[in-house]
Amino acid sequence: MKSIAALLTLAATGAAIAGIVGTAHDLSGDFNGPDGNQVCIYCHTPHNATAHVPLWNRDTSVANYTMYDSFTEDYDHPSTVDGSSVLCMSCHDGTIALNAIHNGNVGGNPTFISGDGLLDTDLTNDHPISFVYQSSIDNGDTGLFPASNNAVAALLEGGKVQCASCHDVHGSSFDPFLRMSNAGSALCLTCHNK
Secondary structure, eight states: OHHHHHHHHHHHHHHHHHHHTTSTTOOTTSSOSTTTTOSSTTTBOSSSOOSSSTTBOBOOOOOOOBOOOOTTSOSOOOSSOOTTHHHHHHHHTSSSOTTOBSSSOOOSSOOOOOGGGOOOSBOTTSOOOSEEHHHHHHTTOTTBOOTTSHHHHTTOBTTEEOGGGTBOTTOOSBTTTBSSOOGGGTTHHHHBOO
16 A cells, blocks of 8 residues: 555656746756756755745745735735745745755855746735635625635635645646636636626
């Protein structure tokens, strides 16, 4: 039975690697240190991982974020980023170098994310994250499908909207790493009914 589990883990790992190779998340070859040609090391390590999640190879100190806030939106506004979004922001907020990993040596001068991938610490112009989806409905937002809707529930992490609600970090055929096509706003209309 253990060998079957090992094979399934290996197959899932291979699929994740295949989904990253050649994408913007593939940093292998960007740095010249002894470990710089590895695909997974920029996010994961098998040993001496940081405490935030198993196998995580990056600093997860939470920056001071200015969160999305609007008096017209009916949800409990979070004070900072949490959940898996912390992992995403360890590169995308631009406060930690891409090659600043916890375990391993990818080399090079500190290099920070730029361009469309840079969200910065001011998240006021981005879709809200790290909030409890149901709180929007409880506070009177009738423009959302119920959290009990299977399609909505599949996108939530612990009942919250996170970066991974819409994006698949390990690869997708829908740019930018979207979980599904957004043609005709299909991804948006999974949650929003207006």
